[in-house]
Amino acid sequence: MLMKPPLLSLGLISATALAYEILLMRLFSIIQWHHFAYMIITLALLGYGISGTLVSLLQTTLLKPKHRWFHITYPLFLFLFSLSSFGCFFLAQSIPFNPEAIIWDTQQIWNLLGIFLLLSTPFVLAASAICLVFIHYPEQIAKIYSMDLMGAGFGSIAIILMLFFVFPITALLIISLSGLTATLIALQETQQLSIKKTINKNATRTFSFIIVLTGLFYISSFQYWQLNISPYKDLSTTLNIGGTQIIEQKSSPLGLLEIVESPKFPFRHAPGLSLHNSQEPLEQLGLFSDAANMTAITRYPDELEKLSYLDQLTSALPYHLNTINRLLIVGAGGGSDILQARFHKTQNIDAVELNSQIIELLSNQFAAYSGHIYLQDNINIHSGDIRGFLSKKESSNDGNYDLIQISLMDSFNASASGLYALNESYLYTIEALQTYLQHLNPDGYLAISRWVKTPPRDAIKMFMTAITALEQYQIQPAAHHLVLIRGWQTATLLVKKNPFKVSEIEALKQFCQARAFDVVWYPGIKAGETNQYNHFREAYFYQAARALLNDMDSRQQFLQNYKYDVNPASDDKPFFHHFFKWSVFKELISLREQGGLVLVEMGYIVLFVTLLLAIVSSIILILLPLIVFHFRSRAKAEYSLSALDRLQLFIYFFSIGLAFLFIEIAMMQKFILYLYHPIYAIPVILAAFMIFAGLGSAWTKQLLLRFSAQQLLLGAIMGIVFIGVFYSYFLGSFFAMTASYPIIIKIILSLLLIAPLAVCMGMPFPLALGALSVSSSSGSSNTAYIPWAWGINGCASVISAVLASLLAIHFGFNLVIIFGLGLYLLCLITFTMPGAHALS
Amino acid sequence: MKQTAHKKRICSKRLCILILVPLTFVFLALFTVNEPIIPAIQLASPVEDHYMQKRQQMVRMIERDVHETSQYLDKEALDPKVLQAIHTVPRHKFVIPETLTEAYRNIPLPIGYGQTISQPYIVAIMTDLLKLSASDTVLEIGTGSGYQAAVLSELVKQVYSIEIVVPLGEQAKQRFKELGYTNITSKIADGYYGWEEYAPFDAIMVTAAASHVPHALIEQLKPGGRMMIPVGSHFMTQQLLLIQKDTDGQIQTRQILPVRFVPLTGEH
CATH class of the missing domain: 1.20.1250.20 (MFS general substrate transporter like domains)
Structure with missing residues (x-):
């Protein structure tokens, strides 16, 4: 009976299952939201736990003696994996699930449970197949486990590479076909195990034929495979507007990019605009990432004057304080920061964009539309991470940028409901800010814009991060090196290595007055100057700035008493978007009838609930087999x-x-x-x-x-x-x-x-x-x-x-x-x- | 003989039970599970009574919630006229059939096309903050189901409403006609430019998503007028932006959290 374990099919199924896991995460980030995708897929992986229970149960009941059945069950599980990998996904996406309604609509909980059960099925099947190999070849466990891990390793690389070249839905087809291939290989590998060879040969042939037919069915039905995107995602609502259509799509492991044109009703995307602005934004194309997070690609105007509305944003402030010759833009995206710099006649621009596909789009298909902004002589566009980019530059004591501009990179809604709480971000950490400061010239500015939320969160955390970065950089007192302004939508923070000069502060006041922006902090500010144009119940922003800059005691007290976690993010704790405090949770829950739930940071709650559900399910899954073994008298001999x-x-x-x-x-x-x-x-x-x-x-x-x-x-x-x-x-x-x-x-x-x-x-x-x-x-x-x-x-x-x-x-x-x-x-x-x- | 008679009796008993029991269940089910069906078959007025009662409950709930939040909205209670308007408008006529039974819960509901009908509590607060009077004309951007326009129409002389999604706009128009809202005029168009023809307005309600406040809307607001913009996702209103134009034409904005919550406790 000692034979070679079916290593090839095992490696392939491990690779396929891991690739499928990463792909599901992508697919659900597109049709739902990232944090729910995280929750659903994590829970679906409990399929591995379920498989242990399933195989335990099978081997005490159906599969006795186990050796007789292995050559049937193993390929069968692989085949069922392939079927469920596409079948369960399509069933799961057809369940209407609206995460926001989960609070008041119990039906949503059942829907979620249904999605979870469906998606865990393929993992149960794949993991059961692997587990069967373990118990069938107990002497070769090291080899089998090794193949399982290596397969998974290659699977993770394969899917990331694949997502550069094909759309997620095509990747799903490839994975389902790969599952079938594993089944065919498994059939060959296990054929010799059967006792009755002749019968088995015919059975194998029939089974192979069915597998090939299934493969043909996948391929022929592929044209009908479609993603069912939630109707509440920005892309879906935009496409309900007459005349809109998707004109280009790009896939990458970072996200699915879709470009939408809306000739009848222009996009006019310009968040943070002053209420005094009278100019309509120029013609734009909508750039959606994973069917949400819209940014815009603006048609390059014949005259730069037409971009004047970009001077009405809080992020335009540094251009009014000093001449900006050398500029570094972080997150160039659709290019509006570059246009803003162009309007202010900045000549020398370095722009960094993480997503190379955006650069590709603006350098090729949409180069003419966007006025070749990425291709102009005095613009250097770099694909990659900002800190990677800066680490490659010579870091002398004083860098040479007049301005490092970091604008909004996430959408307000996702940000306001705390969906990014789990996302590590190395962009806004203390160490990151110090790196930026290092590359500024002494009179240069670091400008960071964030959404203004009610009650305030991001801007205050950013302010605190800047204070800490300055103090650790030995620039003190920090109060002289910081400026914070806000409109009704966005806040912009300026950090400078030299203290702000009187002339700069005068220019700042004029800038704000002309645009009805409020000043939150500048060296020498008085309480009466704050909270003037855009009223909060109290001058929350100023109070926060004052408390954080005052002395250590008042800072500590503020950080402790403020109902959001505004402690600075660091490279060791890179969770800038995490604001949740348990101490406030109870208060918010008691206010649920009066709209209090909107203030709960969903990202953290999702993480916590996922953990709870995982623990509860695990307890059941681990205890269940034990109970069954020890109550079945006939199994007692084996479970001793x-x-x-x-x-x-x-x-x-x-x-x-x-x-x-x-x-x-x-x-x-x-x-x-x-x-x-x-x-x-x-x-x-x-x-x-x-x-x-x-x-x-x-x-x-x-x-x-x-x-x-x-x-x-x-x-x-x-x-x-x-x-x-x-x-x-x-x-x-x-x-x-x-x-x-x-x-x-x-x-x-x-x-x-x-x-x-x-x-x-x-x-x-x-x-x-x-x-x-x-x-x-x-x-x-x-x-x-x-x-x-x-x-x-x-x-x-x-x-x-x-x-x-x-x-x-x-x-x-x-x-x-x-x-x-x-x-x-x-x-x-x-x-x-x-x-x-x-x-x- | 005796036996057959006995058998017959048993048979008829069984038949009675077989017929009566399911019937009772059907009736019970109709009464409890889907309340509107029975009254709808019989008479019209009990239906209205039933909804009226539910509406009354909802209004009371809003009143209570507002009272608790009052300090943060800078007022003790809502204008009784606003509550009266919410009490009058049949919200169940503005929701899609799938959510009919939910019509008077204090929650937002989907209306198709990725749009929603707002939570009544938020509708009440927003309407109240506009400080309307009977002679006002109001512009609404984003008709949606038409519920907000209907509530406004109970309080003012004339409501103009613009919707960008064609089917939603058409449905709302039809609904206004059927329900007899003669003082609502609606059209399907781009709300960015307001409605120049009927400008200026005493108040403007922007329930459509916008990345910024269009200049045309500020222009079309009368001096002393108010504009309300709820900010948030389709189901959750994160905050309210109230724009006030004073008599000199100066603009001021207020950021309002419709929740009883202060971000800071302790000595500051």
């Missing part, structure tokens, strides 16, 4: 572990699941800051972790010939702890040393750094799973517990990903690493614990 042994097993596999992702996620954050471009950083690091861990797993087989499992585990975990601690202390300085190296060298260095850590991290899981399958001194093996351990690990991974974000929001990523290392140590203790014999 004592309660203490089971606890030991549980702690071990749960800790590994948590620890692996804790370390992986926290390290990923560190490497994002090194490689800077998330598009390269995330897949490279994710894949590196999985592939190297896969190699580590494969290596255990050889190592076990020379060392005992205990010795090997001790070595692996000590390795993880040592490298983890070492990296926590020295990675920062190493990154700083090599910051200006070319990206390819940095990627190679990253891979070399991840390799030893990941290889060690790949060992604990197969070692323990292997130990379960080895016959103990009493002669019985605990193979029957493998699915249970697999399920625990699956549940722990889901909890881990959510918990890591939550811990990072409150304590920072460094602490997440320490937690991870602690959990690995716990595994070590559990594994070598005397008395218990499940693993030893």
Whole structure:
């Protein structure tokens, strides 16, 4: 019976399932909103946990003896995965789900549950197939786990690359077909397992024929596959207006870009405009990202004078305080900041845009429309992350920009309802602000514009971040180096290395008066000057600025008493968009009838609810098989572990699941800051972790010939702890040393750094799973517990990903690493614990 | 003989039960699950009574909520005329059939085309903040279902309303006609330029999403007039922007949070 495990199909299904996970996240970000996509997909991954339970149940009931059924069940699960990968998605997207109504409409909860169950199905099937291989080839667990991890690693790279070339819906077709291919391979690989060869041959042929037919069905029906975008997304409502149509689409892993023209009713997108402005914005095209977040591409005018409305924005302030010759624009997007600079006759412009597809659109199809703004001689456009861009520039003591302009980059609604709370952003951290300051000339300005919300949040947090950055930069008193103004929609903060001069303050007052903007802070401001044009109940902004600048006591008191978290974001806690405070939650809930819920930051709540749901589901999923085994008398012989042994097993596999992702996620954050471009950083690091861990797993087989499992585990975990601690202390300085190296060298260095850590991290899981399958001194093996351990690990991974974000929001990523290392140590203790014999 | 008679009795009993029980269920179901159906089949007035009662409850709820929020809206209670208007307008005639049973809950409801009918509490506050009088003319940008226009029409002389989405505009027009709102004039057009023909207006309500306040609307506001712009998503109003034009034509704005909430506690 000892045969080669079906490694090829296993690797392919692992790759396909991981690619499917990333793709689902993309698809649901388009049809719904990012944070709900996050919640739904995270919960769907509990499918891995469910698979453990499912296989446990199957092997105690249907699949006895298990060897007789493997060659049927394994390909069948793969086939069903393929069917469900497309079927369940289309069913799930046809369920009308409106996240905002969930508060008052209980039907939405059922809809959400339905979506979750549908989407978890493909993961249950894929994970069950993998689990079946584990229990069928218990001697080769290390090899199988290695293939599983490496497959997943390649899958993550494949899907990111794929999304550059095809639309998400086409990627779905490719994934469904890939599932079918895995099934065909699996059929070939398992054919020799059957006892009755002749019957099996015919069955295989028929099954293969069905698979090919299914593939043809996918391809022929593809033209009818369509995304069902929520009617409440900006793109959907825009397309309801007569004459609008999508004229161009671009896909990338960053998002789906859609360009819409509306010849009958112009877009006129210009948020933050003064009420005194009398000029209508110029003709525009709407640029939607993931069917929301609209920005505009403006038709380049024949005369620059026609852009005068761009001088009526709060972000135009720096142009009135000094002459701007050298400008750096962060987030060039559709180009309105460039137009604003052009209007003010700024000649030398560096512009950085993360999304290369926007640059491509404005340099090709829409180059003429946008007046070739990205192609003009004195404009240098760079694709990538701003901090990556600055790290490559020579950092002398004084940089040479007169202005670094960071405008609005998110939409008001998403921002106001706190949907970005989970998104790490390295744009607005203390360290980022210091980098910007470094590249300014002494009289240059850093200008950051944010939405004005009621009650105020962003602008105050930005102000606090600037104060901290200045103080750490030894520029004091910070009060002399800051200016904050606001309109009814936007606020603009200016930071300067030299103190603001009297002439600048005079110009500032004139600028604000002419546009009915309020001054919030300038050196020497008096309370009576604030809150004049756009009234808040109280001068909240000024009160905040005053309290934050006054002295340490009043600052601390303010930060504590303010009902939103306005502590500055740092590279270790890069959650600028997180404002939620638990202390205020109760008050807001008590105001739910009077509209209080709009003030609850949904992003954080979603994260928290996801964690709760994941924990509750995990408890059920982990306990269920136990209850079933131990009440079924006929299974008792196989499930012989004592309660203490089971606890030991549980702690071990749960800790590994948590620890692996804790370390992986926290390290990923560190490497994002090194490689800077998330598009390269995330897949490279994710894949590196999985592939190297896969190699580590494969290596255990050889190592076990020379060392005992205990010795090997001790070595692996000590390795993880040592490298983890070492990296926590020295990675920062190493990154700083090599910051200006070319990206390819940095990627190679990253891979070399991840390799030893990941290889060690790949060992604990197969070692323990292997130990379960080895016959103990009493002669019985605990193979029957493998699915249970697999399920625990699956549940722990889901909890881990959510918990890591939550811990990072409150304590920072460094602490997440320490937690991870602690959990690995716990595994070590559990594994070598005397008395218990499940693993030893 | 006796036995057959006995059998027959049992049979008829069973038949009675078989017929009566389901019937009772059907009636019960009709009464409890879908209240409007029964009155609709019988008489018109009980339906109206039923809705009137629900409307009354909703108005009372709004009154209570406003009272609690009063300090933050700078007033003790809403203008009784506004509450009366909300009490008069049959909101159930403005919602889509799928949400009929929800018509008098204090929540926003979808009306199709990605648009919504606002939460009555917000409608009441916004209307109140416009400080309308019976001789006023009001411009509304974004007709939607027409509910807001109907509430306004109860309070002022004339309402002009503009909608950009064709089917919504047509439905609203039809609705105004059927319900007899003769003092509402609506059209399907681009609200950006206001309605020059009937300008200036005593008040303007902008319920359509806009990235900025169009200059034409400020121009078409009478000195002393007020403009209200709710800001937020389709279902959730984050804040209200009130624009006031004083008698000299100077513009002032107020940012109003329609919730009883102060961001700062303690000594500041």
